[in-house]
Amino acid sequence: MMHTIVVGAGIAGITAARLLHAAGQRVVVLEARDRIGGRIRTDRTAGFSVDRGASWIHGLTGNPLTGLVSALGMETREFTVGSFQAGGRPIADYDESQRLLDEDATRQWTADVDTADELFQLTIAASGHDESYADAAERTLAATGWEPERTERVRAFYRHRTEEQCGAEVEQVAAHALDEDTIEGDEVIFPGGYDVLPRTLAEGLDIRLGMTVTAISRSATGVRVDTEHESFDAAHVIVTVPLGVLKAGAIEFTPALPDAVAGPIARLGMGVFNKVFLQFPSRFWQDDVYAIRQHGRAGVPWHSWYDVSVVSGKPMLLTFAGGAWGQEIEQKTDKEVVSSVLGSLRKIYGESVPGPVAHWITRWGTDPLALGSYSYVAVGSSHDDHDALAEPVDGVLHFAGEATCGHEPATVHGALQSGHRAAERILGSPISLAELTRGLNPSNGRLR
Template sequence: MLDTIVVGAGIAGLTAARLLHAAGQRVVVLEARDRVGGRMWTDRTAGFSVDRGASWIHGLTGNPLTGIVAELGLETVEFTVGSFQAGGRPIADHDEARQRMDEAATKRWLDDVETADALFQQAIADSGDDESYADAAERTLAGTGWDAERADRVRQFYRHRTEEQCGAEIEQVAAHALDEDAIEGEEVVFPGGYDAIPHAFAAGLDIRMGTTVTAVTRSASGVRVDTDSGAFEAAQVIVTVPLGVLKAGAIAFTPALPDAVAGPIARLGMGAFNKVFLRFPERFWPDGVYAIRRHGRAGVPWHSWYDVSAVSGRPMLLTFAGGDWAREIEQLTDEEIVASVVDALRGVHGDAVPDPVAHWITRWASDPLALGSYSYVAVGSSHDDHDALAEPVDGVLHFAGEATYGHEPATVHGPLLSGHRAAERVLGTPLALTGLTRELDPSS
């Protein structure tokens, strides 16, 4: 019998499996996909890297990924706008009439966000778990005394913030949902592809690809994990599938999960957040601009385009669809989505926008092995639900993944740390988070 079965070869599962294997355990990783990485997925079919899943390290300071990237010698490019900032980097802001805002107008906009954010923090502090981000935003804006257009510009910014940060509508997100949303240090992206990290972690591990887990049964003797390729038995199991898969009941747990774990699964939200990359024959936007952004009602549904040319080496823009719009575009054809994005861009840059020569579009909400992009604190839930989801069940069943790490959900380092925590709980002893990039002996 195995010591531990790990379900899922994303960053959480690979981290846990690697630490347990290094500690001398017999570990098998069961992965339904034909690749490792989960929601870290780099597409290299065009001859350069397109990260369809995770793209950023959100804050290099104090981040465990920073040392791992250095150990692996991965190339990075600074790109500090991943946390949906109002400013901080050169952004070409356009007003409701779609005109480029001059320096004075941009300063007024940034001052308004700073003023509103200070009031917003107090409004959030006064909110309960049953209040939404929208509730707190409206109280904030009502207290400013601003005219309708000025207030609506900030309102739309807050709406887009929750769409991008949570993959959900502002009315669905709890007022406290973004409490942990603080970035320490610069953010970076990867010209060579982010999935170099999970591939390095996977080296030397026993990973069974194309193996879909359907049931987990707990007993006095340990656990049995049923798959479409047969059953596996072990003393313990770590389940790292996305929250969307857990919410859908795709894995049957016997006995049923206790309320202490089932409750958080039900209460937390699973957001939808999709990427649309467009490659153009030539650059038409200003040099030195990190992003093009439309404000107010003009920024619906497409509001921000990020210059990722430094990653691809080609003229490329990346835009996002979050929340309800992300789910809507998944029902459209690629051609319809591209036409919609290009039409919005031409509303800013007119005929200077050529037809794109290539595109890449994600559809995470309809991916049966993800059923969403990442978790968020929905109205009625709290950050405590993330960590409660990770509490061991009967001493043999553990959960890990970004949805289980309350301090840093919806990141890559969050699930890495959750895998570390799960491995420590399996072994019942503290573990140093080192050696993850060293290849293991597959015969050991």
């Protein structure tokens, strides 16, 4: 009999499996897709890397990924504008009339975000679990006494922050939702693709692809995991499927999950955040900027473009659709989405903006094995719900994955840490993350 069955070959599942394997356990990983990596997914159909899921390490300092990707020899590029940040790196900001903000106006806007943010932290500290991020933002903005245009820009900043960090609208997200969201140090992306990480860590593991888990039953002595075709028995199971899949009840648990776990599954939110990459025949935007940003009403629905040419070596922009808009674009055709993005770009750069030579559009919300992009703290829930979801059930059933990591949900490193925690709980003793790379050849980090 297996010691442990891991459900899902994303970064959480692979981390847990590799650590347990390193500790001498017999482990099998059951993955429904025909590939590993889950929400880390690199598309190489065009001959270069396009990361349709995660792209960034959000902050190198104190991040377990930093040492890991370096040990694996993965090539990285500094790209410290991984979301709707106001400053930090050169950004071409356009005002409501598509005029480029000059240095003074840019300085004023970033200073306004800093000032409002300080006030915002105090407002949030005084907020309860039933208050939304929107409530706290409005109280903060009212306290600034700024004129409407100035206020509106910062209001949009808060809106875009929850759309991107949570994949949800500012009214759906709890005031405390982003308390944990601190980025320390530079951010980086991967010219060779992020999936090199899970693919390298998967080496030597028993991973069965095309295995959709439909039911898990448990007793005091172990678990039985049913897939569509086969059943597996083990002492423990670690379930790492995304929160959206758990919410949809795609896996039947017997006996039913206790409230301590079912409650967090119901209360936490699963957000939708999608990416649109456009590859152009030539560049029409500034050479020296990390991002292009449209402020004000003209920034609805598209407001930010990130110059990811550094990854592909081609003239390429990446834009995001999060929250309600992220869900909406999943119902549109590629042609409709591309022409909508082009319409916004042409308002800024003129009608001569060429059509793209290629595009990539993600649809994570309707992907049945994700049913969303990442979890968030919805109004009425708290970060404790993330960790409560990971509390072992009857000593044999464990949950891991980004949604179970209270201090860094919705990230690759949060998912990795959750896999580490599940492995340690099963082993009943600490195990170093350094075990992940033992015996791996760093040159594998450039695997294509």
